[in-house]
Amino acid sequence: METWWYITKNQKTGPVSVESIISLALNGTVDLNTLLWKKGMESWLPLHKIDELQVIQSMIPPPVPNRKENVDTDFLASRWRRYFARMFDTIWETLFVSYVLGFLLGPYSPFTEWILKNSISNPIAVWLLYCPIVLVVDAIIYKIFGNTPGKYILCIIVVQNNNLYLNLRQYLMRNLSLWMSGLAFGFPTINLFTMMR
Secondary structure, three states: OEEEEEEEEEEEEEOOHHHHHHHHHHHHOOOOOEEOOOOOOOOEHHHOOOOOHHHHHHHHOOOOOOHHHHHOOHOOHHHHHHHHHHHHHHOOOOOOOOHHHHHHHHOOOOOHHHHHHHHHHOOHHHHHHHHHHHHHHHHHHHHHHHHHHHHOOOOOOEEOOOOOOOOOHHHHHHHHHHHHOOHHHHHHHHHHHHHHH
8 A cells, every 4th residue: 555754844744545645635734735755756745746646636625815815905995085984983973972971961060161161272181081982982883883974974894804893892992093093092183193194
C-alpha cells in the first residue's frame, strides 16, 4: 500500500494512506499548497503539483476569504455622506434630548435653570453635557428602527462585515469610539477636524 507524508505546522506527519489524505483535505488540514512526499520522490511537492493526486485536488474547496474580502467596497459610504448623516442626526437628537430633559426635569428644577442660563452664555458646557446622552439615544434609535434618520436619508446602513446589524452594545461601543476620536469628546472646533479625519 502506498503511503504519504505531509507537512503541517512545520511538522512532518505520516505515513498516511491516500484515503487519509482525502479525509485531511476535506476537513481542511491539507490544502493545495500542503507539501507531500512518498518513497521514490526526489523532494517534497505541494499537492497541486502531484499528478497522481489530482482526484484529491478537485475535492478541496477554495480557501475561505478573509473578512475584508467580504465587504463590497462599491457600497461603502463616502466620508462626506457619513459626516452629513452624523451631523443631521446629532442636531435633531440634541433638540430631542433637550426637550425630553426639560419636560422630565420640570421648569423649576435647578438643572433646567442652569441649562437655560448657560444655553446662551456658555453653549459649549451644555453641548459637552448633552453629547454622550445624544450618542446613547442614537444607539437606541438604531436598535429600535435599524437605522437613524440621517443615515436613512443619505442611504447609509451600518452593518458588520458579515452584513448583520449591530446589537445595542456594539453600536454603543461604536458611538463611544466616535465620541472619543471622531467628536473629540464634543469639544467644538477640534471636533470639526477629527470628524473630517
